[in-house]
Amino acid sequence: MTSLPEGLPTAIGEEDRDAAVRRLQEAYADGHISHEEMDGHLGQVLAAKQRSELDSALSSLPAEKPGTTTMIGAASGRIKRRGAWQVPRTLKVASAYGRARLDLSRAVIEHAVVDIELALGTGRAKIIVPRDAIVVLDDLQTGWKDYRYRPPRRSSGSRGPEIRISGTMGFGRLTVRHARR
Known part of the structure; x- marks a missing residue:
């Protein structure tokens, strides 16, 4: 079995994208981001193909609460x-x-x-x-x-x-x- 070299971009799946959309919706519902910010981040999440792009779109959101x-x-x-x-x-x-x-x-x-x-x-x-x-x-x-x-x-x-x-x-x-x- 060959292992992938470190540093290669990691592709995301639909579950990752759905979880990111839920995080955006929750941040908006909790008042952490404005409607315009949510629209911008949502566009980034839906266009993301790699983990780094998804992480970048969510970086300004507050950290998820542990134990949720x-x-x-x-x-x-x-x-x-x-x-x-x-x-x-x-x-x-x-x-x-x-x-x-x-x-x-x-x-x-x-x-x-x-x-x-x-x-x-x-x-x-x-x-x-x-x-x-x-x-x-x-x-x-x-x-x-x-x-x-x-x-x-x-x-x-x-x-x-x-x-x-x-x-x-x-x-x-x-x-x-x-x-x-």
Whole structure:
């Protein structure tokens, strides 16, 4: 096996680009950069082909907060979070045979955007989001049954956190609903 010489440019993948875009969106949502700065950086990120170009586009952003990703996993059984629990920026939920129930209605959410990445084999999942949350399910892949989500009929006027749900569901069903109170 031959190793690559040091100092060669490192190509980036779609995951790297997506993570950079999320960092830009979070910096903008948190007020660290202006709309114009975000547009400029976004153009750099989307045009980047090498790691150095991506790093250059993100160099003026504040450092990522440590511990913003949490993993919850179980081979079987139930994964359950409810009440006043601290929601990380990225929550990864993995289970081969169990159920998952995440109630964010009374949770402490400090981030403008929360990513929930599911990796569930069999068993169903239920996620309850705050009344004013924006739910995005674009990157969710379901194997057996489609997810159930009905956006609220009318807006309350206030804008809550954006909850982006992605990942894979095998033979279970995901149900997402807004809190009633």
